[in-house]
Each structure stands twice: as C-alpha cells, then as structure tokens.
Amino acid sequence: MTKSYRVAILGATGAVGTELLELLEQRNFPVSDLKLLASERSVGRTLQFKGENLPIDSVSDRAFENVDLVLASAGSSTSKTWAAVAVEKGAVVVDNSSAFRMNPEIPLVVPEVNPQAAANHKGIIANPNCTTILMAVAVWPLHQVRPVQRIVASTYQSASGAGAKAMAEVKTQASAILEGRSPVAEVLPYPLAFNLFPHNSPLNDLGYCEEEMKMVNETQKIFGTQKIRITATCVRVPVLRAHSEAINLEFEEPFSSDEARVILSSSPGVKLVEDWGSNHFPMPIEATGRDEVLVGRIRQDISHPHGLELWLCGDQIRKGAALNAVQIAELLADKNLLRPATTYVSI
Amino acid sequence: MTKSYRVAILGATGAVGTELLELLEQRNFPVSDLKLLASERSVGRTLQFKGENLPIDSVSDRAFENVDLVLASAGSSTSKTWAAVAVEKGAVVVDNSSAFRMNPEIPLVVPEVNPQAAANHKGIIANPNCTTILMAVAVWPLHQVRPVQRIVASTYQSASGAGAKAMAEVKTQASAILEGRSPVAEVLPYPLAFNLFPHNSPLNDLGYCEEEMKMVNETQKIFGTQKIRITATCVRVPVLRAHSEAINLEFEEPFSSDEARVILSSSPGVKLVEDWGSNHFPMPIEATGRDEVLVGRIRQDISHPHGLELWLCGDQIRKGAALNAVQIAELLADKNLLRPATTYVSI
Structure with a gap:
C-alpha cells in the first residue's frame, strides 16, 4: 500500500x-x-x-x-x-x-x-453486528469443509455492547451493591451488576429480539446462503468487555471434533484456546484487547450424530x-x- | 401431617x-x-x-x-x-x-x-443437581404433553453453585477490580467478577464436564427415559445467586409456543415471567429467594419445525x-x- x-x-x-x-x-x-x-x-x-x-x-x-x-x-x-x-x-x-x-x-x-x-x-x-462477526469467524472455516445445517447459539454479552456509558453503569452498580445500596439502572433497563437479562433490543412478533435476528439474518447474508437455519438466545451479562458464545452446530454429515480442531487451529482470525488438563478455555478477560476470536471446548455433540459444540470469546469493541x-x-x-x-x- | x-x-x-x-x-x-x-x-x-x-x-x-x-x-x-x-x-x-x-x-x-x-x-x-432440577421443573410439563426428543442447554450459573466462599470471593474480586487492583482467585480457578468461564468441574473423555453430564444423566433418570438426547454447555457467571438457563427443545411433533405458555402458566413449581411489551423476562435478581422456577421467553424456534426456545432462572440454593x-x-x-x-x- x-x-x-x-x-x-x-x-x-x-x-x-x-x-x-x-x-x-x-x-x-x-x-x-x-x-x-x-x-x-x-x-x-x-x-x-x-x-x-x-x-x-x-x-x-x-x-x-x-x-x-x-x-x-x-x-x-x-x-x-x-x-x-x-x-x-x-x-x-x-x-x-x-x-x-x-x-x-x-x-x-x-x-x-x-x-x-x-x-x-x-x-x-x-x-x-458484533455477535455475528465473532460467530462467523469461528464457524466459516468449518462450514467450508462441510456445510452447517443449523446453529443454536446462546450468547453472554458484555456491557461494552451497550456502549461506554453501560460499562460505567455496571461498575457504579457493582460499587453500590458492595456497599449495601440499591443499584440504579439508567442506561440499561435493569441492573446488570451481579445480574443478567435477555438482550433488551426490540422484540419481533416471533419473540426474537433484534440482536438475535441480526445473528440469524446477517450470518446468512455473510455466508451467502439462506439454507443455514439459525436460532439464538442473546443475553447481557455483567462482564465489562468481550462477548462469549456457546455455539451448537449441526452439519449435513458427521464432523469429528479432532478435525474441527485442526481446521480452527490455522483459521484466520481464530486463536485456539484449549487446555483440557487445566480446564482452561476462552474467557472474556483473556479476549479483551485481543484481535483474534478465542475458540475452544470443541466437543462432539453427544445429542446429535452430526453435531459439534464450541465455545468462543471475542473482544466486542475490537474484532466485534x-x-x-x-x-x-x-x-x-x-x-x-x-x-x-x-x-x-x-x- | x-x-x-x-x-x-x-x-x-x-x-x-x-x-x-x-x-x-x-x-x-x-x-x-x-x-x-x-x-x-x-x-x-x-x-x-x-x-x-x-x-x-x-x-x-x-x-x-x-x-x-x-x-x-x-x-x-x-x-x-x-x-x-x-x-x-x-x-x-x-x-x-x-x-x-x-x-x-x-x-x-x-x-x-x-x-x-x-x-x-x-x-x-x-x-x-441444581441446574438439572431447574430444567426438569420447566421441561417436564411440556414433555408430558408431547415427548421431548432433544435438549440443547446453555447455563449461566451463579457463584452460589460453588458455595458461600465463592459468593464472598466474587464480591472481594469485584471490589479489587473497582479499586484498580488485581482480583485474586482462590476458591474458583479464575477470577469470576466481571468475567465468566466454562464450569470448572472435571472433564470426561468427550470434553463434557461433570456439571454437564449431570444435566444429561440425571434428567434422563428423573424423566425415566434414555430416549431424550441432551447436550449442555455449563458456564459460571458473576451473579451471586440464582442460575439461568437457555433451553432449546426439539419435540417429536410441532408444539406451539402458545400452548406451551398455557401449560407452563399452571405447572407446579413454575412461575411464568413474560412481559413482551416491556422486554421483561426472568432475571437472577428476581429469582433469588423465590421458590418457583421463573420461566419465560417461550418462543417457536425459527430453526426447527418442532422446536421451542425457553429461558429460565431459579434460585440455585433454594429450588436448586x-x-x-x-x-x-x-x-x-x-x-x-x-x-x-x-x-x-x-x-
């Protein structure tokens, strides 16, 4: 350049x-x-x-x-x-x-x-959208090898997703609670410190909130296919920065967790964080300030013959x-x- | 008596x-x-x-x-x-x-x-197990009407699940972070305040932790059937008390969210908390100290013709x-x- x-x-x-x-x-x-x-x-x-x-x-x-x-x-x-x-x-x-x-x-x-x-x-x-980007970076390399049919996603979204004021509010609320006072919610609709709640974006007629529909519609557009069926539950959690996501994937055919691990270990934008011995997997505090989406806990889904489970954390403000x-x-x-x-x- | x-x-x-x-x-x-x-x-x-x-x-x-x-x-x-x-x-x-x-x-x-x-x-x-009890109370009334085939659960588990010392540790860590000091983790393996991590119970060969396998095996035993396929991702979150769970259910046949709502509104041990207008659903701070499992956000799963999504919170120490x-x-x-x-x- x-x-x-x-x-x-x-x-x-x-x-x-x-x-x-x-x-x-x-x-x-x-x-x-x-x-x-x-x-x-x-x-x-x-x-x-x-x-x-x-x-x-x-x-x-x-x-x-x-x-x-x-x-x-x-x-x-x-x-x-x-x-x-x-x-x-x-x-x-x-x-x-x-x-x-x-x-x-x-x-x-x-x-x-x-x-x-x-x-x-x-x-x-x-x-x-931030949650969409993080999921897309982790799922796309697998989808390239064997098409994903369905995604069931549950998110753990930090206060940063609601902006700098929400991040400050969570800290103020935490201070209040620790001092025995009642937390005040002004930026977000409910106290988030030591609490959590489903994402407060507007709900559609099906009961999905905007954040969830972004994960559905934007992922389909980015992946260039309407065939992937996606459902999501988006939840705000009292983390300051970096979102986490539990992702359940159903493929058209069996996909071994070992193969998925090899693929993700060299995928662009992904950092594999999996220490099974010490039970160490991606955490928001370790994803904060990092460029990569941290992915780990890649497991064969015991409830589905073509299923994989994975867990990810990514800096919502940065890669998100x-x-x-x-x-x-x-x-x-x-x-x-x-x-x-x-x-x-x-x- | x-x-x-x-x-x-x-x-x-x-x-x-x-x-x-x-x-x-x-x-x-x-x-x-x-x-x-x-x-x-x-x-x-x-x-x-x-x-x-x-x-x-x-x-x-x-x-x-x-x-x-x-x-x-x-x-x-x-x-x-x-x-x-x-x-x-x-x-x-x-x-x-x-x-x-x-x-x-x-x-x-x-x-x-x-x-x-x-x-x-x-x-x-x-x-x-606490997460199992909460899920069982909410899912059983639906399973009685039309059998559940598969459950994909993601949990948001409070510090109380690790005992009184973990609850105290999260508060101490939060104080430290708010004062600009580093949090110390002694009871739990990683700092939980303003952070979260996959449940730290021992992992089996398939990569499932004990807490997850409890949800799988205990639910099958309580429901009296091995036919329900279950997968779970259990996560500890910085909430003091009351666990939350995002539950995706697949039934043998279609199950309307309206019917599920009617069933759950009169099920024993369940309290329906659903205010769609104000985006108010179960939250840990409202489940704390309550006997009932708070259930809400019952949605038709847009990714599966026989699917339902629901969200619950329950006091881990109490009903759990x-x-x-x-x-x-x-x-x-x-x-x-x-x-x-x-x-x-x-x-």
Missing part, C-alpha cells in the same frame, strides 16, 4: 470510535489526513493520534469534503443521515451501524469470510466492531477500492 | 445447610428434635431455629442415633462416609451430594416430576438444592415413608 488516504471517523468519541483511532495508529493504516467527527457537545475536545492532538469537529456537509474513507460508528440514525452525503462527496463509508446491513445492494463484510463481497460496493460497506471495520478499510485500500462510487445505492 | 420427626442437618453451616434450616422453619416441617451437624471447626457455634439457639455438633456414629430424617449437604465424600451409618441407625437420608444420584437402587427425585420414585427408597433418596430436599422430606412425611429402611441399598 503506497497510497495514503484522507480519513474521517464519525462518532470518534464513543467506545468504538476511540478504538478505531487506536487501531488506525497501531496497524499503521496509511492516513494522510484525519478528521474526528462527533456530536456538538464533544466539539472543543481533542483526541490523540500519533502523538498529535486532533480537534473534534461537528458533523456537517462540508465535513465530508476531501475525504476518501469514512469510518462511521455513531448509530443508525446518524448513519442514515450522513452516509449518503459522504458518498456523494466522493468518500467510501464503512458503517458500523445496523442501518444498511440488510440492504441487498450493500456488502456486509467479515474480511476472513467474504472479502470478495466488498469488490462491488457502491460507496457503502456495512460492518456486521472497530477492528473488523479497519480490516475492511485495509481490504479496500489493498484492492484499490477506496475511490468514489460511480453507481449509487438506494438507501 | 400429624406426626413429627427427629431431624439432623449434615453440613448445617454451608450455604445450602443454612437454607435448609430456614426452610424447615418457614414451611413448618413437623420437627420434634433438630440436630445440627458440621465439621469439627464449626463446633461451638450456634444457629437459630424457631427463636432458639441450637449448638453445632460434629459428625459421629452416635450423632445419627434417634434420628428419623437426615438432610445431608456436606459434599460427596461426607455423604459416602455417613449416609450408610445414618440408614443403619434407622434414619432416612435425603442427600444433596452427587454421591448416590446415579445409583440405580437410589431414587433421584424432583417432587413436581417423579414423586412416585420416592416410594421405593431403601433409606437414601438423592436430591438432583435446599427447597427440593425439604419438598422430598415433606413428600416422605406425607406418604408415611419416613421410617427405617427394611432392605438396604448397596453403595
């Missing part, structure tokens, strides 16, 4: 935004100019990038002028308002919100799984959000796809 | 032991005499029962003389040492350990599911242990089964 790019981060002050900034620096993404955009109330603050204090600007039409790449992580409504503006001004938008993920004209990309989908972008590329977005940006740069769209998407 | 009974609690100072004491009082079990037995280091302490301070004695052969009922909750090795002695002295033992659960001559009883199994006891009745044991004692008293065994079991 010899070219360098004018980059804007939309939502620079959030949990994912600050991680985007850190990753652009750490991974040495070729940045020639960097704009930090956030809401009005953050204007005046600065954030560090490569030793320099950069000012935070508010979002406006003009902010997207002379920008090649927008990394957006400011929520669905902000993306819906500004993505088209940025594209019109000639930028490519990698969007971390759910606004465009299921739009058939917009690629939904996990670089380890479907990098080819990015090639046909029309200015916007969607970054999948910011890292995947930066990897998409790297992929675009690598394939010379960071150029103004010539055909526009209908959003 | 007009008769009253001479009762001994073995392991009276533990998390389950103190709950047994409380439940005998609360439920007004007909106690004529109560002995509190614990390890040597607790001798000299007292515990309250109906306003009276009762001394704690150490365990010995003589301690089981003139006792009708032993409620044992002092771990497998203690039960293996003392249950036969108690039975020989004429007591009936309701044992909360895993020592005798899979012995084919010993009934394994959840009173809402298989009370009839208690009738043929030979001096010892086993109380099932002490309450179930006291209910067995009540059942025995009610059926006039609290009498010296005439045939002995081989243990």
Whole structure:
C-alpha cells in the first residue's frame, strides 16, 4: 500500500470510535489526513493520534469534503443521515451501524469470510453486528469443509455492547451493591451488576429480539446462503468487555471434533484456546484487547450424530466492531477500492 | 401431617445447610428434635431455629442415633462416609451430594416430576443437581404433553453453585477490580467478577464436564427415559445467586409456543415471567429467594419445525438444592415413608 488516504471517523468519541483511532495508529493504516467527527457537545475536545492532538469537529456537509474513507460508528440514525452525503462527496463509508446491513445492494463484510463481497460496493460497506462477526469467524472455516445445517447459539454479552456509558453503569452498580445500596439502572433497563437479562433490543412478533435476528439474518447474508437455519438466545451479562458464545452446530454429515480442531487451529482470525488438563478455555478477560476470536471446548455433540459444540470469546469493541471495520478499510485500500462510487445505492 | 420427626442437618453451616434450616422453619416441617451437624471447626457455634439457639455438633456414629430424617449437604465424600451409618441407625437420608444420584437402587427425585420414585427408597433418596432440577421443573410439563426428543442447554450459573466462599470471593474480586487492583482467585480457578468461564468441574473423555453430564444423566433418570438426547454447555457467571438457563427443545411433533405458555402458566413449581411489551423476562435478581422456577421467553424456534426456545432462572440454593430436599422430606412425611429402611441399598 503506497497510497495514503484522507480519513474521517464519525462518532470518534464513543467506545468504538476511540478504538478505531487506536487501531488506525497501531496497524499503521496509511492516513494522510484525519478528521474526528462527533456530536456538538464533544466539539472543543481533542483526541490523540500519533502523538498529535486532533480537534473534534461537528458533523456537517462540508465535513465530508476531501475525504476518501469514512469510518462511521455513531448509530443508525446518524448513519442514515450522513452516509449518503459522504458518498456523494466522493468518500467510501464503512458503517458500523445496523442501518444498511440488510440492504441487498450493500456488502456486509467479515474480511476472513467474504472479502470478495466488498469488490462491488457502491460507496457503502456495512460492518456486521458484533455477535455475528465473532460467530462467523469461528464457524466459516468449518462450514467450508462441510456445510452447517443449523446453529443454536446462546450468547453472554458484555456491557461494552451497550456502549461506554453501560460499562460505567455496571461498575457504579457493582460499587453500590458492595456497599449495601440499591443499584440504579439508567442506561440499561435493569441492573446488570451481579445480574443478567435477555438482550433488551426490540422484540419481533416471533419473540426474537433484534440482536438475535441480526445473528440469524446477517450470518446468512455473510455466508451467502439462506439454507443455514439459525436460532439464538442473546443475553447481557455483567462482564465489562468481550462477548462469549456457546455455539451448537449441526452439519449435513458427521464432523469429528479432532478435525474441527485442526481446521480452527490455522483459521484466520481464530486463536485456539484449549487446555483440557487445566480446564482452561476462552474467557472474556483473556479476549479483551485481543484481535483474534478465542475458540475452544470443541466437543462432539453427544445429542446429535452430526453435531459439534464450541465455545468462543471475542473482544466486542475490537474484532466485534472497530477492528473488523479497519480490516475492511485495509481490504479496500489493498484492492484499490477506496475511490468514489460511480453507481449509487438506494438507501 | 400429624406426626413429627427427629431431624439432623449434615453440613448445617454451608450455604445450602443454612437454607435448609430456614426452610424447615418457614414451611413448618413437623420437627420434634433438630440436630445440627458440621465439621469439627464449626463446633461451638450456634444457629437459630424457631427463636432458639441450637449448638453445632460434629459428625459421629452416635450423632445419627434417634434420628428419623437426615438432610445431608456436606459434599460427596461426607455423604459416602455417613449416609450408610445414618440408614443403619434407622434414619432416612435425603442427600444433596452427587454421591448416590446415579445409583440405580437410589431414587433421584424432583417432587413436581417423579414423586412416585420416592416410594421405593431403601433409606437414601438423592436430591438432583441444581441446574438439572431447574430444567426438569420447566421441561417436564411440556414433555408430558408431547415427548421431548432433544435438549440443547446453555447455563449461566451463579457463584452460589460453588458455595458461600465463592459468593464472598466474587464480591472481594469485584471490589479489587473497582479499586484498580488485581482480583485474586482462590476458591474458583479464575477470577469470576466481571468475567465468566466454562464450569470448572472435571472433564470426561468427550470434553463434557461433570456439571454437564449431570444435566444429561440425571434428567434422563428423573424423566425415566434414555430416549431424550441432551447436550449442555455449563458456564459460571458473576451473579451471586440464582442460575439461568437457555433451553432449546426439539419435540417429536410441532408444539406451539402458545400452548406451551398455557401449560407452563399452571405447572407446579413454575412461575411464568413474560412481559413482551416491556422486554421483561426472568432475571437472577428476581429469582433469588423465590421458590418457583421463573420461566419465560417461550418462543417457536425459527430453526426447527418442532422446536421451542425457553429461558429460565431459579434460585440455585433454594429450588436448586435446599427447597427440593425439604419438598422430598415433606413428600416422605406425607406418604408415611419416613421410617427405617427394611432392605438396604448397596453403595
């Protein structure tokens, strides 16, 4: 990569935004100019990038002028308002919100799984939901060898999934409980410290919450097949950062756990964590801050002749959000796809 | 119940032991005499029962003389040492350990599911594992209407499952983390505060831990069928008390979620907690201290034509242990089964 790019981060002050900034620096993404955009109330603050204090600007039409790449992580409504503006001004938008993920004209990309989908972008590329990304990275290498028929997923999602304020709230609640006071829930609907509850995203008519339907629909789109049947139970747990998932897989034919282990031990983005002797498997505290999805406890499912069980943990803010977005940006740069769209998407 | 009974609690100072004491009082079990037995280091302490301070004695052969009922909750090795002695002295033992659960001559009883199994006891009745009890109470009423073929369970198990010391350790760890210090793990193998990990019980050759195999084997025994195929992923989470479980059920034929809801709304030991409008379902903090297993989020499984998803929380120390044991004692008293065994079991 010899070219360098004018980059804007939309939502620079959030949990994912600050991680985007850190990753652009750490991974040495070729940045020639960097704009930090956030809401009005953050204007005046600065954030560090490569030793320099950069000012935070508010979002406006003009902010997207002379920008090649927008990394957006400011929520669905902000993306819906500004993505088209940025594209019109000639930028490519990698969007971390759910606004465009299921739009058939917009690629939904996990670089380890479907990098080819990015090639046909029309200015916007969607970054999948965090739980979906983590599951996709772990399941795809197996699915390539023998097709997965059905997935039963149960998640253990950290407070980071609800943002920096939720992470702070869990700590405040824990302090209160330890001091004998009642915990106060303002960001999340119920106290999460020393408690847990089904994911509080809106429920559909079938009783599935949005988070669960993201795992179903986005996985099918990323894998490029409607044939995989998926069900999920998404649960918020009092962990600060890094999500965990118990994944039950049914294949079309038998799949030995030994073979799965060999495959996953060399799969991109996966780190096998399995010490059977000391009962040591992936844990959120060990996944925090790491790039890889930690996968382990690969077991033959004793309840199904073609079944496998596996357990994973991944940093929700990193591979579950910011890292995947930066990897998409790297992929675009690598394939010379960071150029103004010539055909526009209908959003 | 007009008769009253001479009762001994073995392991009276533990998390389950103190709950047994409380439940005998609360439920007004007909106690004529109560002995509190614990390890040597607790001798000299007292515990309250109906306003009276009762001394704690150490365990010995003589301690089981003139006792009708032993409620044992002092771990497998203690039960293996003392249950036969108690039975020989004429007591009936309701044992909360895993020592005798899979012995084919010993009934394994959840009173809402298989009370009839208690009738043929030979001096010892086993109380099932906590996660198993909670699942059995919720699944049995459905299984009665249409047989369950397969269960995929994922658990969210609180610190109470590892005893009072683990509960205290999680609090100490949380304090340390909130103050910026490193958490220390002594009772459990890894820090549990703001973290989670697969259940640390010993693993078998298939990679299933003991806790998971209890859910498999004990459920089959309690339900009286080997035909139900079960797989489980058991996980410890930083909740103080009350376990949660995500349960995926496959039936022989379609089972509507509406019908399941009607059935569970009037099933013994079950409390339906489902407010779809406010996204309110069972939570550990609401299950804590309650007798019922809270069940909700009953959904048609979109990945399987005969599938149902459900979510439950139950107090691990109460219905998951002490309450179930006291209910067995009540059942025995009610059926006039609290009498010296005439045939002995081989243990």
